[in-house]
Amino acid sequence: xxxxSQHPSWVICKSGTSVKIECRSLDFQATTMxxxxxxxxxxxxxxxxxxxxxxxxxxxxxxxDKFLINHASLTLSTLxxxxxxxxDSSFYICSFLPTNQPQHFGDGTRLSIL
Amino acid sequence: DQQVKQNSxxxxxxEGRISILNCDYTNSMFDYFLWYKKYPAEGxxxxxxxxxxxxxxxxGRFTVFLNKSAKHLSLHIVPxxxxxxxxxxCAASGxxxxxxxxxxxxxxxxxx
Numbered sequence: 001x002x003x004x005s006q007h008p009s010w011v012i013c014k015s016g017t018s019v020k021i022e023c024r025s026l027d028f029q030a031t032t033m034x035x036x037x038x039x040x041x042x043x044x045x046x047x048x049x050x051x052x053x054x055x056x057x058x059x060x061x062x063x064x065d066k067f068l069i070n071h072a073s074l075t076l077s078t079l080x081x082x083x084x085x086x087x088d089s090s091f092y093i094c095s096f097l098p099t100n101q102p103q104h105f106g107d108g109t110r111l112s113i114l
Numbered sequence: 115d116q117q118v119k120q121n122s123x124x125x126x127x128x129e130g131r132i133s134i135l136n137c138d139y140t141n142s143m144f145d146y147f148l149w150y151k152k153y154p155a156e157g158x159x160x161x162x163x164x165x166x167x168x169x170x171x172x173x174g175r176f177t178v179f180l181n182k183s184a185k186h187l188s189l190h191i192v193p194x195x196x197x198x199x200x201x202x203x204c205a206a207s208g209x210x211x212x213x214x215x216x217x218x219x220x221x222x223x224x225x226x
Contacts, residue, residue, distance in 0.1 A: 006157070009155070032212065034213075043218045044203065044216045045216075046213065046214070046215075049213060093157045093158070094157075097212060102148055102160045103160070103214060106157045107157045108156060108157045
């Protein structure tokens with residue numbers, strides 16, 4: 001149980017492209033979910049916290065206009081990296097927080113901007 | 115300022131022996147701690163957690179110890195198996211697992 005599906009798993013695109021990453025919980029619902037970013041050899045860094053139906057809360061230093069989060073339902077959230085540039089290349093991971101359970105993570109999306 | 119630190123970036127252990135992964139934290143408001151295991155190109159997988167009201171939690175081969183006075187926790191894996199080879203992250207939260215602060219990870223290699 002507690003499966004989180006994240007797509008795509010790997011994206012390579014040109015600078016200036018907008019990329020959408022989808023995160024879906026398959027067998028549970030959760031009001032709260034999170035988006036993280038991990039640079040090589042570094043830890044997971046929280047980008048934003050999102051509650052279904054509300055605007056996301058972004059961590060300091062994360063541009064809300066660049067990283068658009070849509071959390072329209074209890075099982076689906078998307079992260080859109082707008083006008084991506086090489087410095088946005090990273091590993092992006094979503095997680096859901098079911099009630100009385102630890103966070104459950106997707107498998108991540110490797111984003112490479114050329 | 116790193117609030118959660120894993121000072122050993124890597125650890126190598128022989129199969130069958132005990133693996134001990136350490137984690138230190140600085141924020142006294144943290145009251146819930148978790149260990150996650152992560153394989154390359156995959157998301158973290160939850161292993162075990164402990165609340166600050168406890169000092170030990172055990173689940174099969176995995177035991178987490180919490181020393182609140184030292185702000186230190188450790189994960190013991192015994193016996194270690196080659197399939198345990200992965201990166202282990204400790205994480206801490208001030209509100210029962212909601213917002214997590216992760217350590218930098220320790221790469222565990224279990225040799226057959």
